[in-house]
Amino acid sequence: MIEGPLIAEPGLRVPVWALRWKAVRSGGPGGQNVNKVASKVELRVTIACIEGLTEQAGARLRALAKTRLVGDDELVITSERTRDQGRNLEDALAKLRVLLEAAQRQPRPRRPTRPTRGSVERRLSAKQRRGDTKAGRRWSDEG
16 A cells, blocks of 8 residues: 655655554444444554654654654654545555654744833833732732
8 A cells, every 4th residue: 555655855754664454443423334333443553663853853753652652763653544444554654754854844943022111111010010019919917
């Protein structure tokens, strides 16, 4: 069902031999059909087998797919969106492609900013108002 390597971006590809998939029974409601048909697809790929993946992109991929990692290096992607096994396999491959493309993108560096004068003044005046409110609740001896 999988023809040719999965190409996520130019220079980034997953060979067919690195992709392993199996069909399993899907959970949830579905009547008698859910007990007979294995339409859920579980796609596994070893991260080390992905060609063209840099060390930084591999680290980003591991961070993005933290919950989908088995061990340290195997990525497991499941799909049970449809009742058709072939379409679920296509969906799992699409999820893998999106994940690989997201890992390839370098995050923009954060530029630290300072709060504006107005926001500092608003914060301090709100603190003063809150303090005055609490001071008004205090019990005094003269009262």
